Amino acid sequence: MYKIMLIEDDAQLCELVKENLERYGYEVELPIHFSKIEEEFAKINPDLVLLDINLPYYDGYYLCRSFRQKSNVPILMISARSQEMEQIMAIELGADDFITKPFTFDMLHTKIKATLRRVYGEYSAKEENQNCAGSLCLDEKTLILEYEGSRAELSKNEYKLMKKLMENEGTFVSREELIEEVWDSVTFVDDNTLTVNMTRIKQTLAKLGLSQVIKSKRGVGYMLEIPAGIQHD
Structure with missing residues (x-):
């Protein structure tokens, strides 16, 4: 950026x-x-x-x-x-x-x-190498998540999950869709694996100053929701 x-x-x-x-x-x-x-x-x-x-x-x-x-x-x-x-x-x-x-x-x-x-x-x-939701940007080449000058590097799996959420910002994405996005198959992946990765992403966002921007709903999935006060798009 x-x-x-x-x-x-x-x-x-x-x-x-x-x-x-x-x-x-x-x-x-x-x-x-x-x-x-x-x-x-x-x-x-x-x-x-x-x-x-x-x-x-x-x-x-x-x-x-x-x-x-x-x-x-x-x-x-x-x-x-x-x-x-x-x-x-x-x-x-x-x-x-x-x-x-x-x-x-x-x-x-x-x-x-x-x-x-x-x-x-x-x-x-x-x-073109960046995906942005408001002031939150994700770089495809470096896997770096950036918000208002603060940066954090994601793992490859965390990057794929974050990208999917940013592309669907404001909309819930099912756990099945997220698992398929990263691991290609829902059948052989422990559901807890997704939970662990999402927890790490939430912790990273909190360090950047974006606490609780990822919402979860049982039976529905996860959603990235940028508050109106920091949404510029």
Whole structure:
């Protein structure tokens, strides 16, 4: 999951952009204090920065130059200023691209994807290898479960079970379906084997800060249910 630092003082626009990007599986971080943005940038260590020009304390040009002196992180400048000279200045100070307000979310996402692909390699490969339910993501190649920056590695069987639950998020999956998903046969698998694996998954989710998101119902099966407060999809 790519981490984007969004630096924008328009609270309404900021919330809309954050919500939209999280739907695409990005982790979006917002500054807490505009007077300490440089410190927060170092702490967040983002994969990409969306940076407005008109900001309190320091303008976007100053911050762009400051970030570029410390990091090669891609920077997309955002501004209602449409003059060519403004865009040239942003690029010369180290910005990778310039987005003029008002913009559509499709255009914003397209520019973000293109920049990430150019800087980090093939964007689609990382995106396609992940299954996400809200901010909870599961990586197919590494078997790593990630939630809000915290990570945990699953066993191969735990990964298969978690993937099945995430693909059916909000719906109960029968014990038989889960067993067949992992062991191919219900006949020769002890029912307790599934229970043990599900217990381990629940413990892992709890360590990530997601307690009781897997529900079980006797005679029905298991269901992954992400609470509304952390569901972004």
